[in-house]
Amino acid sequence: MADMNFTGPEPRLEDLLAARKQLTMHAQDGLCLEGVPLNAIADAFGTPSWVYGAATMRARFAALRDAFAAEGVPMHIHYAVKANDHLAVLSLFREQGAGADVVSIGEFMRATKAGIAARNVVYSGVGKSAAELETALGAGVGQINVESGEEIEMISAIASRLGVVASIALRMNPDVDAGTHAKITTGLAENKFGIAAADIPALYARAAGLPGVRPVGIAMHIGSQILSTEPYRLAYEKGAAMIRALREAGQSVDVFDIGGGLGIGYQDEPGLSPHAFAATVKQVTQGLGVRLMMEPGRYLVGPAGVLLGSVILEKQAGKRFLVLDAAMNDLARPAMYDAWHGILPLDAAAYRSATMPADVVGPICESADQFATDRLLPEIKPGGRVALLDAGAYGAVMSSAYNSRPRAAAVLVDGGRFHLITPRQEIEALWAEEIIPG
Incomplete structure (x- = not known):
């Protein structure tokens, strides 16, 4: 059975969290990787960002x-x-x-x-x-x-x-x-x-x-x-x-x-x-x-990495869409293999709220730019953040700058501290090496 062909009931947010001892929930700081608040990393380096646990x-x-x-x-x-x-x-x-x-x-x-x-x-x-x-x-x-x-x-x-x-x-x-x-x-x-x-x-x-x-x-x-x-x-x-x-x-x-x-x-x-x-x-x-x-x-x-994304907006168009600033150019596996990745809110309060089905999508102009279909998630207002789980393998290595989107930053958590290991790509760097013939 491949990771994209799951059958049976979808795990609850609590089940996803409990199955990953590297992740914990702090009442004030929210979701943490190896004890480090992911919100603190997002505050420091923005989203989308890769975070790896050493x-x-x-x-x-x-x-x-x-x-x-x-x-x-x-x-x-x-x-x-x-x-x-x-x-x-x-x-x-x-x-x-x-x-x-x-x-x-x-x-x-x-x-x-x-x-x-x-x-x-x-x-x-x-x-x-x-x-x-x-x-x-x-x-x-x-x-x-x-x-x-x-x-x-x-x-x-x-x-x-x-x-x-x-x-x-x-x-x-x-x-x-x-x-x-x-x-x-x-x-x-x-x-x-x-x-x-x-x-x-x-x-x-x-x-x-x-x-x-x-x-x-x-x-x-x-x-x-x-x-x-x-x-x-x-x-x-x-x-x-x-x-x-x-x-x-x-x-x-x-x-x-x-x-x-x-x-x-x-x-x-x-x-x-x-x-x-x-x-x-x-x-x-x-x-x-x-x-x-x-x-x-x-x-x-794989389990050591997450991709952090922020909600741009929640769109109602016959069904509920959560539109993230992360996209298929960052994490291509769902578009390529219909791969399933868990999605957890970073805010602790979200785990006490009612969940509703939502399609979690990115902003790229492709129908395949979708991380989840009818995923049960609580309300996450614009600016709220999520972590896409188990993204340490075949994530950043397969990313691209499609739609002229700069590549995401990468951060390593080690010993209770976090370190920037790849800066976010500057927009100007997207065309810095291109040449227009004279």
Whole structure:
């Protein structure tokens, strides 16, 4: 089940709040993230603004790390930069001991700028250009997850010319349905990602004989926002069988990169248990004798972030519309995937008021600029503020300046204090680099 296809009764505001220990309600200060009033942040930096909780990110990393430790399974965690690529976030995970998983040379350079050593970076992605590969190999990237025979040949040529040896893992497409939205599924045969299992043995043997490359193992990633361990079990069993078959054919296989995709709760459900996930990995890989790697993103940062918005007006047009200053250019997931995000008022008094259905929308000239339909919310007068929940992943990284709307500010809460980590974009900056031909 993907995060946009919920069934059953809509959770109450109190239920949404109770399911998120990083959020609390103060009688005077209103909604708080890690004890810091969100109204104070909105007063200081305006809306829309992204707010991230550092303690929440650290706690979720620790929960995942400790779940594997409890199973006695050594796991090398590489944070998936695509989920939230802010330097402050990358630095935080570096301090926790994480490496990085990147899918572009821009992400690679961001990760190293944040202090993550190139040797601790895994370079994934289906369309790496020759120029990108040359930069990454020249910098000493730790591992490249390859997705085609053509890419292996490219890497061999570039690495040979540079005089280096590239460690590569072949990304196997296990043809397993992860049960998520079609646009975030990556492990089916018809998806563009990975190499068909039938082609792996010949390509692995070919790579072993090429100059400049050293095949080290098998990688896979079957999708995002996965809420059951069963798709993982099916995929990893196929991966483990492939590793055994390669070894029987005389190949050296040292690495099993199991990807990421762990789902979170967007309503009041708990999301995928890291302990259940770790137990599944142990069950499938026990005795395999490989170095295990994984690349979580959403699980680590999604619940740590909120998007603050202010009500511009309440419009009555046959139904109730709450029009926010936040929009689909800020948080694109509802428009792209029909994604469900909880919405909480910042004012404590709102929780004592009657709720009524409302469509929560933004000001952009697109019908898709809508965060919620018939959501039960109290009256929120113009200037009143709301928090869109679980927006720490695939939020700011997917934002744009559509309709010439400046990108939102970003703030990090840490240790009871808040810090501006990205200023709000100035309007003039929208066209500062544009050129009108003479």
